Amino acid sequence: MRKSLIVIAFAAVTLTGAGWWITAPQKVDAAVYADLIGVPARGAVVFHAGGCASCHSAEGSSGEAKLILSGGRSFLSDFGTFHAPNISQDSAHGIGGWSVTDLANAMIHGTSPEGRHYYPAFPYAAYRRVAPQDIADLHAYLTTLPADATPDRPHDLAFPFTLRRGLGLWKALYLTDGWKITGELTEVEARGRYLAEALGHCAECHTPRGPLGGLKLERWMAGAPNPSGQGNIPNITPARLDWSAADLVAYFTSGFTPDYDTAGGSMAAVVESLSQLPDTDRAALAAYVKLLPAIE
């Protein structure tokens, strides 16, 4: 009941005068990206740290086939089912015609080249912290991947979530800037924070959400119901996770837990991406996890 009231209010605000202004899709300052030269090899690290293939490769694909970003995987949510789009180099069905600025608008503001809002199933809530050079590098790397002509499948959503314009209000309410973990960080810890809070978008699953899908920031990484299926995403704060930094690095590398069980569910796909990163990045990510404040 409370949820449906919020939903009605959400739709109403969207369609009224001030709401229309607030909900306008935003764009980056193109000048910031104009002179950047992307390096594909560095972009590969951005790609794997961002876990792009976990969502944008075809369902059931593995190994090299995960670099064919044809889209099509489905993600259940409280608002309906999202279908990941084709982000391969096909210029008709993928993003082959995109400039670095187009990619930046998508990742920083969740805005498409046509100036429409993307749904936040695409984790721009985290990616908005990605550095411009990393976006240029990622763009350069993506252009080295194959084109695929699979057409996008429209999302299956319930009204009023079909009103994309309303996402502007969602963005105004829930997009934040800056870092969640602050204070004196070592260089390694700061790199870990960048990997976790910007590229890795760990909080998208490990932090619970409110009725409209905004993260409950006060419960940072304290676990949440699994958005797409049974079970729970675990609390990874020291209140519930007592793994050493070495345990974490081993997990990110091989998928083995300290009990020598293997990563399960969506985390198995995350490990597939993390295992492609340099050792130093996995160590940095582990250092970040060890920094998290304990939340029961």
Place this chain on the structure above:
Amino acid sequence: MFKGMTITGAVLGLAILAGAATGQDAAQKALVDATKARHAQMGLYSFNLGILGAMAKGEVPYDAAAASAAAGNLAALAQLDQTHIWPEGSDELGVDGSRAMAEIWENMPDVMAKNDDLVTAAKAMEGAARTDLASLQAAMGPVGEACGACHKAYRVPSN
């Protein structure tokens, strides 16, 4: 006389029912036993991986002989004949505590291929474990990947 026949019939009927129940119990026990045996095999995997993993993480010093023995055990475990340890019906719905998905029995060739991948990774670990620590560390990833490939496809999430 008629009464006597009824009683005899009833006794006979009960005996048949009991026989059927016993047959059912025995069949269920066979599924439970197979599941327990699988879990024991998984336990042996994890014990031997623990020896290798502790060295890989630097928790204990590298010991070529101990690492080599543990890796040999992994390879031997992966090559056990598993024909009778995976009876159909011993899935998550059939046996308490089983996390095996019914899809295993619909995709046996793929399950076998995934086991072959584990044999390959475990044999590579045998070579790596007796070489040096860096080789052992590098071989952990492929072993984890092989274990995880089957768990990802065919194991029910734990919570």
